Amino acid sequence: MYKLVLIRHGESTWNLENRFTGWTDVELTDTGIAQARAAGALLKAEGYEFDVAYTSVLKRAIHTLNHCLDAMDRDWLPVVKDWRLNERHYGGLQGLNKADMAKQYGDAQVLVWRRSYDTPPPALEAADPRGQRQDVRYAKLPADAVPLTECLKDTVARVIPAWDDALAPAIKSGQRVLIAAHGNSIRALIKFLDNIGDDDIVGVNIPNGIPLVYELDADLKPIKRYYLGDAEAAAKAAAAVANQGKA
Numbered sequence: 001m002y003k004l005v006l007i008r009h010g011e012s013t014w015n016l017e018n019r020f021t022g023w024t025d026v027e028l029t030d031t032g033i034a035q036a037r038a039a040g041a042l043l044k045a046e047g048y049e050f051d052v053a054y055t056s057v058l059k060r061a062i063h064t065l066n067h068c069l070d071a072m073d074r075d076w077l078p079v080v081k082d083w084r085l086n087e088r089h090y091g092g093l094q095g096l097n098k099a100d101m102a103k104q105y106g107d108a109q110v111l112v113w114r115r116s117y118d119t120p121p122p123a124l125e126a127a128d129p130r131g132q133r134q135d136v137r138y139a140k141l142p143a144d145a146v147p148l149t150e151c152l153k154d155t156v157a158r159v160i161p162a163w164d165d166a167l168a169p170a171i172k173s174g175q176r177v178l179i180a181a182h183g184n185s186i187r188a189l190i191k192f193l194d195n196i197g198d199d200d201i202v203g204v205n206i207p208n209g210i211p212l213v214y215e216l217d218a219d220l221k222p223i224k225r226y227y228l229g230d231a232e233a234a235a236k237a238a239a240a241v242a243n244q245g246k247a
């Protein structure tokens, strides 16, 4: 049996302001830092050890991982940063307030933009300064690999290759893996691992900074998944994420 731990970054400044974030590289808040450190303390108290950690190229996930590893006294662990673990690109919604959008377009439309499997938000223009085509960290990627918007299906299409060529081989080789990522890149992985249907994935929300443990069999099929710590608090935090898109 293998164990894999996923953690969504702690609260970010744009989570606090309730703004669509996507590939915008925002900081953690003090609450977000505390959540990351609490997650590390919990992992340590429960006896978790890791051999390698993976994260995105966005600082809210990178800093969450750093604080988490520091709280575990495991700052020295090797870390791989992979753009394919980035948050879903939110296109033309990046920077806009979620509740304001719900007031303008209705809760149902915002739910489609936030949670539907295959309807992307409106795309950004390639030269829009809110986009990432000019961002040096993606300079080595083919320009069209840097999205102008994404639906969850598009995110699955880049997260699963990262699973297939990096994460799954690491786990199968016996390395204990921690992944610090984002609400929708984690939803993409969960959809794949648990084989969740396109309609059912709409109801899945990931709380900030709570370790999600997967127990996997020899073929990396999930046996069990659970949030570490207070399950009721995790469910409440996930419900609060769902409500962020309401007027």
Ligand SMILES: O=C(O)[C@@H](CO)OP(=O)(O)O
Binding pocket: 015, 019, 020, 021, 022, 023, 087, 088, 090, 098, 114, 183, 184, 241, 244, 245
């Ligand atoms: O804004 C975002 O990038 C994501 C995660 O914070 O939000 P949502 O939960 O609306 O998909």
